[in-house]
Amino acid sequence: MTEPADPTLTEPPGPARLNAGRLWAGGVATAIVAALVVVAGVYIARGILGIPVLAPRAAGSLGSSTTAVYAAVAAAGALLATGLLHVLMLETPQPVTFFVWITALADVIVVAAPFGQPAPLASKVFTAVINLVAGVAVISLLTGVARGAVRPRPAAPAPSPHMQPR
Numbered sequence: 001m002t003e004p005a006d007p008t009l010t011e012p013p014g015p016a017r018l019n020a021g022r023l024w025a026g027g028v029a030t031a032i033v034a035a036l037v038v039v040a041g042v043y044i045a046r047g048i049l050g051i052p053v054l055a056p057r058a059a060g061s062l063g064s065s066t067t068a069v070y071a072a073v074a075a076a077g078a079l080l081a082t083g084l085l086h087v088l089m090l091e092t093p094q095p096v097t098f099f100v101w102i103t104a105l106a107d108v109i110v111v112a113a114p115f116g117q118p119a120p121l122a123s124k125v126f127t128a129v130i131n132l133v134a135g136v137a138v139i140s141l142l143t144g145v146a147r148g149a150v151r152p153r154p155a156a157p158a159p160s161p162h163m164q165p166r
Contacts, residue, residue, distance in 0.1 A: 019149045026145030027082025031075035038071040041130035051122045078138045107135030
């Protein structure tokens, strides 16, 4: 009967290991945060400041069904960013650096996008602010998740002084 292998000997020492489950759990939590940033932003714009973001003023403090779509798109963007981060962490040198650059440039695009729409300036500005806050949240949360999803591999066991070659 053979004994189970020592887990420290099954993997060679070397680069850290990615815990994909932990990465994706953090990605799902980030998606929830991104959606809530949108809902909170729309509520502040419409309900407190009276700025008609996404729908006419008559739609109420949370807007219309477009608010749910906007929140869902923010959540989907966070999950897409998690997928990008996962791929980068598997094979790219400096994956977090590349992730920050790619997502920051994508955030610049979504911040600028409202200014190409036919809407009052205040609506465009506040939508851009919501997009900026959601993007910064996704970037900052996922960079932290990336650090927490990496586990160092165990070091190779040192040779025992009692085990001298014969």
